[in-house]
Amino acid sequence: MSAQIIDGKAFAAKVRGQVGEHVAALKADHGITPGLAVVLVGEDPASQVYVRSKGKMTNEVGMKSVEHKLDEATSEADLLALIEQLNNDATIHGILVQLPLPKHLDEDLVINSINPAKDVDGFHISNVGLLGTGQKSMVPCTPLGCLMMLRDHHGSLSGMDAVVIGRSNIVGKPMAQLLLGDSCTVTIAHSRTKDLPEVVGRADIVVAAVGRPEMVPGEWIKKGATVIDVGINRIERDGKIKLVGDVDFASCSAVAGAITPVPGGVGPMTIACLLANTVTACCRANGLAEPEGLTA
Numbered sequence: 319m320s321a322q323i324i325d326g327k328a329f330a331a332k333v334r335g336q337v338g339e340h341v342a343a344l345k346a347d348h349g350i351t352p353g354l355a356v357v358l359v360g361e362d363p364a365s366q367v368y369v370r371s372k373g374k375m376t377n378e379v380g381m382k383s384v385e386h387k388l389d390e391a392t393s394e395a396d397l398l399a400l401i402e403q404l405n406n407d408a409t410i411h412g413i414l415v416q417l418p419l420p421k422h423l424d425e426d427l428v429i430n431s432i433n434p435a436k437d438v439d440g441f442h443i444s445n446v447g448l449l450g451t452g453q454k455s456m457v458p459c460t461p462l463g464c465l466m467m468l469r470d471h472h473g474s475l476s477g478m479d480a481v482v483i484g485r486s487n488i489v490g491k492p493m494a495q496l497l498l499g500d501s502c503t504v505t506i507a508h509s510r511t512k513d514l515p516e517v518v519g520r521a522d523i524v525v526a527a528v529g530r531p532e533m534v535p536g537e538w539i540k541k542g543a544t545v546i547d548v549g550i551n552r553i554e555r556d557g558k559i560k561l562v563g564d565v566d567f568a569s570c571s572a573v574a575g576a577i578t579p580v581p582g583g584v585g586p587m588t589i590a591c592l593l594a595n596t597v598t599a600c601c602r603a604n605g606l607a608e609p610e611g612l613t614a
């Protein structure tokens with residue numbers, strides 16, 4: 319293996335440490351405690367794990383954590399009423415509705431009912447538009463975490479060729495916007511892309527966010543490129559359940575200059591950035607200077 323490992327676990331711990339310092343200062347200097355509300359509808363096991371982990375880490379950095387666990391059969395009207403209540407609650411600075419929602423609920427309607435200033439996921443159409451036009455916004459957590467790691471590794475990203483594989487609203491599209499904002503030449507590749515190996519082979523930066531286990535082999539990667547693996551896929555191998563990314567780590571790490579592992583790469587950065595976004599939202603809500611280095 320020749321690639322440098324980008325240690326997302328250590329980086330996320332550092333970000334959480336910075337968030338914790340800002341939280342302590344907000345309390346000591348202004349008597350304000352940032353508050354994050356997480357709404358979970360239904361019993362999806364993966365979502366339950368994420369929500370538990372979010373609550374634990376929110377408390378660990380000294381913020382207020384509120385969890386609303388609603389029944390699978392919750393009506394849209396009841397969910398919208400809860401969001402309205404949280405929008406109007408001055409002790410809550412960030413609201414996250416865990417996705418996916420049960421099928422009978424309109425995800426777009428629900429997300430767009432969150433006050434954009436409290437939309438710490440950055441999924442509200444106002445935040446999507448602000449990000450796309452280079453204005454101050456709430457930035458989706460996973461792409462923000464990827465950007466932080468890329469900036470930390472490279473310094474400036476200006477002029478680099480970046481290929482984002484995957485066009486989701488949660489990762490692919492906002493990731494492309496962020497890379498464009500840092501003056502990369504950006505290509506978004508997806509399932510209909512012609513000659514994906516050729517497209518990926520041009521990239522100085524590859525961000526894989528497709529949700530298909532180990533679909534990017536080392537042969538596609540340009541020597542020395544930086545590979546950011548957003549995938550978290552559970553597969554069975556040798557009779558054991560294993561977590562793997564969207565890139566084949568063994569072959570890609572032999573060619574890449576730097577690579578994020580799975581687990582321990584992008585994953586831990588997502589929650590760290592959620593906490594960072596909550597502090598940012600809290601500072602903005604109170605007309606205070608935003609923490610440096612924790613936003614795009």
Ligand code: GUN
Nearest residue numbers: 414415416417418439459
């Ligand atoms: N489900 C999977 N990832 C996410 C995320 O980043 N935010 C929310 N709200 N739900 C998710």
